[in-house]
Amino acid sequence: MIHTEKIFRPDRNPRLQELLTRFDLTLPENTDDNVGLYDGDQLVGCGFLKGNMFQGIAIDPAYQGEGLSATLISALIQLAVQRGMTYYQIITKPSMATMFMNLGFRRVADASPYAVFLENGAGSVAAYAKSLQEFAQGAPEPRACLVMNCNPFTLGHRYLVEKAAAENPWVFLLVVEEDRSEFPFADRIRLVREGVRDLPNVQVLSGGDYVISSRTFPAYFTRQESLSAAQGAMDAAVFAAVVAPALGVARRYVGTEPFSASTALYNEALTERLPPRGIEVVVVERTSANGEIISASKVRQCLREGDWDQVKKLVPESTWAYLRSGAAEHVIENMKHKE
Amino acid sequence: MRIRRTLLWIPGNNPAMMANAPILRADTIGLDNEDAVQPGDKDAARILIRNYLESVRGKHPLELAVRINDVTTPYWKDDITCIAPAQPDAFIVPKVERPEDLYLVHELLTQVEKEHGLPENEIKLLPILETALGIENAFLIASTTTGRLDGIMMGGEDLVTSLGALRTREGREIDYARCRIVSAARACNLNPIDTVFPDVEDIEGMIADTKYSRQIGYSGRAVISPRHVTYANEVYSPSEKDILYAQEVLEAYEEGRRLGKGAVSLHGKMIDAPMIPRAQQVLEIAKMIRGGKL
Amino acid sequence: MTIKHAAVAGTLESCDVMITVEPSDTLEITVDSTVKDLFGKKILACVEENLKKQGVTAAKVQVQDKGAFDCTIAARLEAAVLRAQKEG
Numbered sequence: 001m002i003h004t005e006k007i008f009r010p011d012r013n014p015r016l017q018e019l020l021t022r023f024d025l026t027l028p029e030n031t032d033d034n035v036g037l038y039d040g041d042q043l044v045g046c047g048f049l050k051g052n053m054f055q056g057i058a059i060d061p062a063y064q065g066e067g068l069s070a071t072l073i074s075a076l077i078q079l080a081v082q083r084g085m086t087y088y089q090i091i092t093k094p095s096m097a098t099m100f101m102n103l104g105f106r107r108v109a110d111a112s113p114y115a116v117f118l119e120n121g122a123g124s125v126a127a128y129a130k131s132l133q134e135f136a137q138g139a140p141e142p143r144a145c146l147v148m149n150c151n152p153f154t155l156g157h158r159y160l161v162e163k164a165a166a167e168n169p170w171v172f173l174l175v176v177e178e179d180r181s182e183f184p185f186a187d188r189i190r191l192v193r194e195g196v197r198d199l200p201n202v203q204v205l206s207g208g209d210y211v212i213s214s215r216t217f218p219a220y221f222t223r224q225e226s227l228s229a230a231q232g233a234m235d236a237a238v239f240a241a242v243v244a245p246a247l248g249v250a251r252r253y254v255g256t257e258p259f260s261a262s263t264a265l266y267n268e269a270l271t272e273r274l275p276p277r278g279i280e281v282v283v284v285e286r287t288s289a290n291g292e293i294i295s296a297s298k299v300r301q302c303l304r305e306g307d308w309d310q311v312k313k314l315v316p317e318s319t320w321a322y323l324r325s326g327a328a329e330h331v332i333e334n335m336k337h338k339e
Numbered sequence: 340m341r342i343r344r345t346l347l348w349i350p351g352n353n354p355a356m357m358a359n360a361p362i363l364r365a366d367t368i369g370l371d372n373e374d375a376v377q378p379g380d381k382d383a384a385r386i387l388i389r390n391y392l393e394s395v396r397g398k399h400p401l402e403l404a405v406r407i408n409d410v411t412t413p414y415w416k417d418d419i420t421c422i423a424p425a426q427p428d429a430f431i432v433p434k435v436e437r438p439e440d441l442y443l444v445h446e447l448l449t450q451v452e453k454e455h456g457l458p459e460n461e462i463k464l465l466p467i468l469e470t471a472l473g474i475e476n477a478f479l480i481a482s483t484t485t486g487r488l489d490g491i492m493m494g495g496e497d498l499v500t501s502l503g504a505l506r507t508r509e510g511r512e513i514d515y516a517r518c519r520i521v522s523a524a525r526a527c528n529l530n531p532i533d534t535v536f537p538d539v540e541d542i543e544g545m546i547a548d549t550k551y552s553r554q555i556g557y558s559g560r561a562v563i564s565p566r567h568v569t570y571a572n573e574v575y576s577p578s579e580k581d582i583l584y585a586q587e588v589l590e591a592y593e594e595g596r597r598l599g600k601g602a603v604s605l606h607g608k609m610i611d612a613p614m615i616p617r618a619q620q621v622l623e624i625a626k627m628i629r630g631g632k633l
Numbered sequence: 634m635t636i637k638h639a640a641v642a643g644t645l646e647s648c649d650v651m652i653t654v655e656p657s658d659t660l661e662i663t664v665d666s667t668v669k670d671l672f673g674k675k676i677l678a679c680v681e682e683n684l685k686k687q688g689v690t691a692a693k694v695q696v697q698d699k700g701a702f703d704c705t706i707a708a709r710l711e712a713a714v715l716r717a718q719k720e721g
Contacts, residue, residue, distance in 0.1 A: 001563075003377065067646050070699070074644035074651060078379070081641035086653050086695065103645045104665055104697045122655065122695060354705040355648035383642045383712035390704040 002068065004075040007036035007046060015043045019058050023093070028055040032083070035075040037068060044068075047076045051178065052085045052209075057092060073103050077120075087121040089209070091234065108210065109237035114230035117212075117238060125242055128208050132246035135205055136172070144168040144251040144282075145244070147211055147235070149296070151181040153191040153319050156255065156294035159287040161196050164253045167282075171202045172247050174211055182300060182335050187327065194318035210242050228262035232269025239270075240277035251280045257295060303332050341402065341463075341489055342624045343367045343532055344559040344575035345568050350375035351405075352384035357391050360401075363565045364572065366627075367402040372418055373409070373433050381414050385421045392425035402428045404465060409434035410443050419444065423451040427462060429489060434497065435466035436473045438483045445485040460486050465532070469494025470501040474516045477523035491524040492561065493517055495534035506537075508544055521556035533560035542570065549574040558620075576628055577621045585621035588614055634688040634714065642712035643705075650701035652680075652713045657693040660684070666698035676706065683707045687714050 010016055010027060016036075020027060028048045037045030037059065045059035045068060054076050059068055080088055089108075090100055097116040101107065105118040108125045119125060136143070144164045150157055164171045173196065175189045183191075189206060196202045212234070239252065252274060257263035271281045286293045294314050302310045303323070312320060322328050347365035349356050351372040360368045370391070376384045388405055395403070405427045407418035411434070419430065432444050441464060452459055464487040468474055481491055495513045499505070504512035517533065524531035533552040536545040549571050552560055559575050562568055577585065592610055595603030603610045636656045643651040662684075664676050676698055684694070687710070698706070 001375070005377075070644060070646040074646065077645075077651065077653075078641055081639050081653060084639055086639050086641075086655055121653070122693065352644075353646070353649075354701060355646060358648055358702065382715060383709065386712050386715075387705065387708040390708040394702070394704040 002037065002039050002044075002071065004035050004037055004071065007034050007043070010034060010046075010048075013043070016046060019043065019046060019060060020056060022061075023058040025056050025058060031055065033079050035072060035079060037063075037072050037075075039063070045072050047072050049076060049079055049083075052080060052088050054080075054088055054090045057090070057096070069099050070103055073100070085121075087209070088119065089212075090118045090120075091115050091212075092118065109234065109241040111230065111233035111237040114226070114233050117234060119209075125210060128210055129242055129246040131208075132205070132243065135203065136247045139203070139248070140169040140201075141248065142168060142250045143170045143172060143248055144253055145172045145174065145239075145247060145249040146253045147174045147176065147207065147239070147243075148192075149176045149181055150188050150192050151296045152183050152188060152299060152315065152323070153195045154294050154296050154299055154315050156286055156296070156314070157192075158195055158316055159294070160253060160255050160284055161199065161202060163284055164251075164282075165196075165199045165202050168251065169201060171199075172249060173202055173204045174207045174243065175204065176207045176211055177209070178207075178212060183328075183331055187322065187331075191319050191322055195316050197318075210238055212238070228265035229269050232266035233273060235266070236270050236273035236277075240274060240279060244277070244279050249279065251282055253282045253284060255284050255286050257286060257293065300335060304336050341367075341530070342558060342620065342627060343402070343490065343530065344624070345571045346404070346492075346532060346559065346561040347565065347568055348375065348406075348535070348561060348563050351388045352376045352380050354387065354391075357387075359565075361395075361399055363568055365401065365562065365565075365568045366559065366572070367404055367428075369404050369406050369431055369561065370427075371406045372414070373406045378414075381408070382417070385418055389422045389425045392422070392427055396426065404429040404431050404463075406431040406433060406467075407444075410440050415444070416447060419447050420451055423448055423462060424455045424457070426457060429463035429465050431465045431467060431492065433467045433494065434469055434473065435480055436470055437476055438479050441466055441480065441483050441485060441488070445487060448487075463487050463489035465490050465492055467492040467494040468516070468520055469497040469534075471498075472501075474498070474519055477519050478526060481523040481527040481529055488527075488529060490530045490532050491520055492532045493520045493534040493557075496537060498534075508538070508541070510548065517552075517557075518555055525556065530558045531556065533557040535561045535563045536567065537563070539564040539566065542566065546570050546574065558624075572628075575624075577625055581621055582625045585618035585625075588618040589622070634718070636689065636692045636714070636717040637719075638717060640713050640716035640719075642716060643701075643709035645697060645699055648700050648702070648705070650699060650706050650709050651697040652706075652709045653695040654689075654710075654713045654717050655693040655695075656717075657691055660689075660691055660694075662694045662696065664696045664698065666696075666700075669698075672698075679703050679706050680710060683710045684714075687711060689714055692717075 007013060007016060028050060031048040031050045033049045035047050036043050044063045047057040048055045094112045094116050100118050105120045108117045108119050110116050146164060148157060161173060175192050177185050193204050254267050254270060267283055274281050299311055299314050343366045345365040346367040346369050347363055348369045348371050349360055351370045370388045372381055372384050392403060405422055407430055408414035435441060448462060466480055468477055498513055498516055521531045536548050538544060545567050553574050560571055562571055587605055588610060591603050591605040592615055636654050639655045641653045643649050645651050662677060662680055664673055666673055666676055680696055
């Protein structure tokens with residue numbers, strides 16, 4: 001008899017591994033909950049919940065087409081609602097997109113051949129786009145845009161924003177909202193605002209539910225190289241479909257990270273996919289301090305090591321004050337422990 | 340007493356299957372809020388079952404029964420209070436082990452009937468015996484006097500666990516239990532209803548097992564798949580020969596009475612008292628199958 | 634009857650309906666159905682009627698219909714409202 005049940009110890013389940021591998025998926029990490037679809041005691045399907053995103057959805061081909069996708073998704077939605085969420089997202093392979101749309105999911109952005117981004121429930125991409133539009137009303141053109149995590153806001157970020165602000169009459173800075181970063185979103189966006197306060201033509205906005213970070217994306221693809229390319233493709237798809245039209249943006253600024261192959265692939269995807277949609281991509285070389293590239297990951301590394309001298313060289317005054325304050329203390333402690 | 344050749348289990352939280360139920364040709368539908376519904380959904384399922392019963396009331400020729408949760412769970416009382424007002428034909432009570440279990444349900448049911456102005460004692464009870472203790476207490480349970488008892492059901496799957504036995508295709512491990520229930524039920528003039536054949540795909544095995552079931556005295560069984568229904572119905576239905584014989588038995592008996600004969604014989608054999616109700620039952624089943632024509 | 638927190642009942646399987654209710658100051662119902670063009674209004678009417686019966690005057694209700702009968706819609710709505718009253 002088909003029934004749904006939680007999969008305990010998904011990391012120790014060979015049958016689950018088998019199921020995921022068949023769909024070219026890896027086990028989603030750090031998920032909040034999951035649902036297993038069982039026929040008697042045989043696992044024939046699975047789905048994971050991370051925040052409000054459904055991940056790692058797979059159903060044994062022998063069982064497809066029997067309405068079991070509806071059973072699985074319904075069970076996931078029940079889980080999500082029990083956790084107080086009435087809005088859900090799925091990033092899935094293009095081949096599965098139709099199945100989800102038949103279950104009532106709406107397409108937000110298409111990053112084929114890698115993935116498709118779908119949503120369901122309360123709230124909608126249209127409402128989000130409308131709210132963005134309201135922010136953009138009256139802003140001079142042409143407008144540029146940056147999308148950043150700022151975990152935390154560094155001099156590197158500052159440099160990028162400064163450049164965009166110098167070259168364009170108006171700049172939108174979207175801060176990725178999803179809270180899987182070490183520094184909580186509320187602090188991150190505050191630091192960004194403080195860090196660019198002196199630039200009158202820069203407007204800081206929250207990314208909302210649609211600008212997703214690479215952290216929510218992974219685990220769908222097994223090959224590391226395609227992961228970055230896929231992330232970039234999805235970023236471009238959402239940006240071109242939702243963000244840019246709503247904000248009236250014609251340019252996207254991105255920074256490089258010379259020794260990071262993944263960043264290169266990511267940027268490559270943007271450079272490939274945005275211009276055909278009418279959006280210019282400006283790639284800016286990262287600044288360095290003492291020959292070292294300034295990046296947020298470098299800052300976090302130094303914080304873990306307790307190298308405050310180095311940190312001071314990498315962040316603006318506003319960020320420094322925060323890092324030295326009580327507010328950042330527990331975050332830094334957590335980072336040290338989580339190795 | 341009702342004839343139930345087949346009792347088809349339908350998950351209580353599945354509107355699609357409930358909608359199809361009438362065309363599936365089982366004598367009784369068992370809307371299940373026990374094993375077929377997860378604990379977190381039982382609250383929604385019982386509302387769905389209730390609404391479904393209200394919507395089909397009077398439109399179904401077949402019997403609508405509801406399996407509640409057993410009396411050791413926190414669910415059974417809500418099952419009764421929520422669903423009884425919609426007047427199912429019967430409540431199926433799983434894992435009955437002692438007469439007290441049935442009296443408990445009977446009491447609550449009587450209370451609900453009073454509160455809602457429903458006809459008294461019309462809703463029947465069908466206990467399922469599926470534990471070692473239940474099997475041993477079969478006769479005691481069958482002799483309870485709630486006035487609602489309308490059959491005794493056999494539950495093989497849970498029983499195997501209770502016995503510490505191993506489930507096999509041939510099912511030898513539940514032989515004793517199956518026969519005991521027939522015996523206890525018949526001793527109290529009740530129809531025994533056999534357990535499901537668990538393998539949905541194995542039609543051959545199901546037919547063989549159902550023939551065995553008929554052989555040992557069952558007049559019907561529960562089924563878990565619509566595919567099993569027609570085959571099972573056929574096995575438990577009287578054949579043309581059976582019907583003819585039953586008619587002859589009754590005619591011979593009638594004639595014997597008219598002529599004032601003390602003992603009556605048919606085809607050289609004496610007609611014993613028990614043969615009369617059995618013959619009547621055969622004709623009842625036949626009548627039911629043929630929609631009133633014989 | 635007040636909706637205390639978000640709750641859901643029903644499934645996305647054929648012939649069923651998935652109904653989500655959330656707290657709200659006003660009454661807001663959205664219906665999404667495979668047969669929306671033909672039955673959208675009817676489904677909406679069924680939901681409105683049953684909300685009234687349940688005594689719910691303020692809620693955000695999302696209805697995802699997969700071809701459910703009225704009695705199913707009513708049942709799922711009642712279950713969702715019931716669950717929205719439960720603590721924890």
